Amino acid sequence: MLGAKLILEILKSEGVDLVFGYPGGQIIPLFDAFHDEEDIRLVLPRHEQAGAHAADGYARVTGRPGVVIATSGPGATNLVTGIATAHMDSIPLVAITGQVPSQLIGNDAFQEVDVSGITRSISKHNFLVIKPDDLPFMLKAAFHIAKSGRPGPVVVDIPSNVQRADITAPIPDAVDLRSYQPNYDGNPRQIERIAKIINRAERPLLYIGGGVVSDSAAEELRRVVDISGIPVTSTLMGLGAFPSSHPLCLGMLGMHGTTWANRAVMECDVLIAVGARFDDRVTGDLDAFAPGATVIHIDIDPTSVSKNVRVQFPVIGSVRNILRQLTPFLEARDPAAQPLAGWMDAIGAWKRERARDIPPGLTPQRILRELSRVFAGRDPVLVTDVGQNQMWAAMYWDHAAPRRLVTSGGLGTMGFGLPAAIGAQLALPENPVVCVTGDGGLQMNIQELATVSRLGLPLKIIVLNNGFLGMVRQWQEMFWERRYSHVDLSDNPDFTRLAEAYGIRAFRIAAEADIAPVLAEAAAHPGPVLVDAAIPREANVYPIVPAGQSLNSVISMD
Ligand SMILES: Cc1ncc(C[n+]2csc(CCOP(=O)(O)OP(=O)(O)O)c2C)c(N)n1
Ligand SMILES: [Mg+2]
Numbered sequence: 001m002l003g004a005k006l007i008l009e010i011l012k013s014e015g016v017d018l019v020f021g022y023p024g025g026q027i028i029p030l031f032d033a034f035h036d037e038e039d040i041r042l043v044l045p046r047h048e049q050a051g052a053h054a055a056d057g058y059a060r061v062t063g064r065p066g067v068v069i070a071t072s073g074p075g076a077t078n079l080v081t082g083i084a085t086a087h088m089d090s091i092p093l094v095a096i097t098g099q100v101p102s103q104l105i106g107n108d109a110f111q112e113v114d115v116s117g118i119t120r121s122i123s124k125h126n127f128l129v130i131k132p133d134d135l136p137f138m139l140k141a142a143f144h145i146a147k148s149g150r151p152g153p154v155v156v157d158i159p160s161n162v163q164r165a166d167i168t169a170p171i172p173d174a175v176d177l178r179s180y181q182p183n184y185d186g187n188p189r190q191i192e193r194i195a196k197i198i199n200r201a202e203r204p205l206l207y208i209g210g211g212v213v214s215d216s217a218a219e220e221l222r223r224v225v226d227i228s229g230i231p232v233t234s235t236l237m238g239l240g241a242f243p244s245s246h247p248l249c250l251g252m253l254g255m256h257g258t259t260w261a262n263r264a265v266m267e268c269d270v271l272i273a274v275g276a277r278f279d280d281r282v283t284g285d286l287d288a289f290a291p292g293a294t295v296i297h298i299d300i301d302p303t304s305v306s307k308n309v310r311v312q313f314p315v316i317g318s319v320r321n322i323l324r325q326l327t328p329f330l331e332a333r334d335p336a337a338q339p340l341a342g343w344m345d346a347i348g349a350w351k352r353e354r355a356r357d358i359p360p361g362l363t364p365q366r367i368l369r370e371l372s373r374v375f376a377g378r379d380p381v382l383v384t385d386v387g388q389n390q391m392w393a394a395m396y397w398d399h400a401a402p403r404r405l406v407t408s409g410g411l412g413t414m415g416f417g418l419p420a421a422i423g424a425q426l427a428l429p430e431n432p433v434v435c436v437t438g439d440g441g442l443q444m445n446i447q448e449l450a451t452v453s454r455l456g457l458p459l460k461i462i463v464l465n466n467g468f469l470g471m472v473r474q475w476q477e478m479f480w481e482r483r484y485s486h487v488d489l490s491d492n493p494d495f496t497r498l499a500e501a502y503g504i505r506a507f508r509i510a511a512e513a514d515i516a517p518v519l520a521e522a523a524a525h526p527g528p529v530l531v532d533a534a535i536p537r538e539a540n541v542y543p544i545v546p547a548g549q550s551l552n553s554v555i556s557m558d
Helices: 003-013 025-035 048-062 074-088 115-122 132-147 160-164 188-200 210-214 218-228 259-267 319-329 340-353 364-375 388-396 417-427 446-455 470-479 495-501 512-524
Strands: 018-021 041-043 066-070 093-099 125-128 153-159 204-208 232-234 249-252 270-274 294-299 313-316 381-384 433-438 460-465 505-509 529-534
Touching (some): 003 025, 003 132, 003 160, 018 025, 018 417, 025 093, 048 066, 048 074, 048 417, 048 446, 066 074, 074 093, 074 153, 093 115, 093 132, 093 160, 115 125, 125 132, 132 153, 132 160, 153 160, 188 270, 188 294, 188 319, 210 218, 218 319, 249 259, 249 388, 259 340, 294 319, 364 388, 364 433, 364 460, 364 512, 381 417, 388 433, 388 470, 417 446, 460 512, 495 505, 495 529, 505 512, 512 529
Parallel strands (some): 066 093, 125 153, 204 232, 204 270, 270 294, 294 313, 381 433, 433 460, 505 529
């Protein structure tokens, strides 16, 4: 079979029905095969980076690998930020790149770059298909590696002559890789041992991360909490895995965590990390992190154990399996009885001390609370960009379910929001998808308004417009003596007119009184909408723990 046709057959064998692709010389053979392909939809973004983020957004809300296709050279290098973003957040992605014909590789041929070399450190794995007959195995292996174990992006670089070759090797049903055998079941003795420690704990705390989401372990986590009565704090990536309205939910921890969650980390006696990796935005000063705690770490990835924080009791395997295995060994404990009652009282007191007020006026906090209210009960997806807008969205939105927050955590990629929202909306056409973005980040992939418009996607794009690269400005204000070096965006274009130029309905929020009616109207509009909200220029994200400091060194608004 022709290589290009075979690629489509393999995609179908993996259940792929949607890909994002941008054409060019060395990928024309594959695009030609798409010309009369009926079972797989190809969506054209307006920039390869956006294609990668869209595939990533699709993967985050479905749990299935996203697929992005680009040409060689500049097409491939434009994917780099998208691949790295998926890698840092363990998102399954298969990136297919065209390459110059194999006999020209290494010749500085037109539009040749060393894709394997460039993507080695930012992907889970990569393949360069030199022998046409290796194509079926390598592409199948790419899907297997992307979605198994700790998920991640895999790059398959396919020279154009391979796409044009007649390939006879069959498509393997399954791929077994001798050197890659993720371990899914936790060691039973280790699980019994951690159960004893958890049952004896007086001030236990669950610290959950993106691994609970990616392993679809929210129900198992809920059962553990119901039995054990242990409060839960979450990383940015874990939000939604445990409902934020639950009385045992303490919200996010770390740099922009709640004061009470961070205090609980500092004072707990047993910290149970589940699918989380002790990122520096979470731990702050490593020497001062959870100083009195015995640390248990449940994770699929053995290389993440004791990488940053010394872990006394690691259990390696699927988070979902391990939580299931753990449940029968847990003693039922009532959070209203001692010793948990004392612990919950202390946390409750810290919470009352610092209850999170919603500042009055046309504030980002108010907008997020209202947005959350407008879409509550409709299984909405919140997609964010990066910066202050991301943190306000994370803090003030009601996270009700897993796979419903799409945000660039590990890499913090500005420009992620709009294209990722496109991928999420295509994956979930019936769900409301809300994209909260900054004025800076929007302009990093603003060309995707054309994709939104062509597809008629009913996205609700909310621009928290402060006329600043706000998060950097906040750091300059707080830590660099207000020296606002090159963060002013007050001469932004009029985003409502820009949206209208793309054929997208636009609204403005210019006063506090506009918030509720405009958001209601935006929500009711059946097509794409952009809302430009003029928030205070120098609003700050609080609380904040300065980078590298202990979680006790929090700066709050008051
Ligand atoms: C691609 C990229 N470049 C630079 C940064 C550094 N950075 C982080 S937040 C931020 C400001 C974002 O401004 P805006 O999009 O307006 O959002 P705001 O913080 O104002 O809500 C910058 C420049 C980044 N995260 N990503
Ligand atoms: Mg801004």
